[in-house]
Amino acid sequence: DAGVIQSPRHEVTEMGQEVTLRCKPISGHDYLFWYRQTMMRGLELLIYFNNNVPIDDSGMPEDRFSAKMPNASFSTLKIQPSEPRDSAVYFCASSPNGVQQPQHFGDGTRLSIL
Amino acid sequence: DAKTTQPPSMDCAEGRAANLPCNHSTISGNEYVYWYRQIHSQGPQYIIHGLKNNETNEMASLIITEDRKSSTLILPHATLRDTAVYYCIAKTSYDKVIFGPGTSLSVIP
Numbered sequence: 001d002a003g004v005i006q007s008p009r010h011e012v013t014e015m016g017q018e019v020t021l022r023c024k025p026i027s028g029h030d031y032l033f034w035y036r037q038t039m040m041r042g043l044e045l046l047i048y049f050n051n052n053v054p055i056d057d058s059g060m061p062e063d064r065f066s067a068k069m070p071n072a073s074f075s076t077l078k079i080q081p082s083e084p085r086d087s088a089v090y091f092c093a094s095s096p097n098g099v100q101q102p103q104h105f106g107d108g109t110r111l112s113i114l
Numbered sequence: 115d116a117k118t119t120q121p122p123s124m125d126c127a128e129g130r131a132a133n134l135p136c137n138h139s140t141i142s143g144n145e146y147v148y149w150y151r152q153i154h155s156q157g158p159q160y161i162i163h164g165l166k167n168n169e170t171n172e173m174a175s176l177i178i179t180e181d182r183k184s185s186t187l188i189l190p191h192a193t194l195r196d197t198a199v200y201y202c203i204a205k206t207s208y209d210k211v212i213f214g215p216g217t218s219l220s221v222i223p
Contacts, residue, residue, distance in 0.1 A: 004157075033210075033211075035213075042213060042214070042215055043152075043158070043201075043213040044213075045210055045211065045212065045213075048210060056210060089155075091157050091158070093157070093158075102148065102150075102160035102163065103150075103158075103160065103211060104160070105157030105158050105159070106157050107156060107157055108155075108156075108157055
C-alpha cells in the first residue's frame with residue numbers, strides 16, 4: 001500500500017521566496033494533518049482537515065502560513081514570504097474516520113531557508 | 115488532553131525487553147493511551163493504543179495500570195532498529211494528537 005507521500009523531500013530556498021509543500025494522503029483517509037518539527041519546539045500540529053475542510057488551524061504560526069486541501073487526495077502548505085526561522089521538517093499525516101484510528105505519517109519535507 | 119510525563123532517555127541492551135514508562139495521572143475516563151515512535155529523520159510511526167485493558171500487537175505490548183494513571187510500553191526483544199524517540203499520548207478518540215518530548219531509547223549492542 002502506498003503511504004502518505006510528501007514532496008519535495010528537501011527544499012532549500014532564500015529568504016522572501018514562496019515555498020509550497022505538497023502532500024498526498026492515503027486513499028480513503030478522511031483526516032489530514034500538517035506538523036512542523038524543530039529541535040527547539042519539537043513536533044507541533046499546525047492544522048488539520050476533515051473531509052477537505054480545515055477544522056483547527058490554531059497551530060499555524062502566522063499569516064505567512066496557509067494550507068489548502070482542494071480535494072481528498074491532495075493538500076498544500078504554503079509559506080509566503082519565507083523566513084530563516086521557518087527552517088524545519090514538515091510532516092503530513094492522514095488517518096481514517098472513526099474511533100481510535102491512528103495517524104500515518106509521511107517521510108517529511110526538510111526545509112532550509114537561507 | 116491529559117498531560118503525560120516520560121523519562122527523557124533510557125538505555126536497553128540488545129535482545130532484552132525495553133520497558134518504557136509513562137505517567138498520565140490526570141487521564142479521564144474516555145481518554146485512550148497511544149504510543150508512537152520516531153526513528154531518526156523519519157516520520158512518527160504508530161505503535162499501539164489502549165483504553166484500560168492490556169494490549170498486544172506484533173510490535174509491542176501495552177500495560178495500563180488498573181487506576182489508569184500510568185502505563186508501560188514493552189518491546190519484548192529490543193533490536194538496534196528500535197532505537198528511536200517514543201511518544202506517549204493520552205487523548206480522546208476525536209482529539210488532535212499533541213506530541214510531548216518523549217523518551218529517547220538507545221538500544222546498546
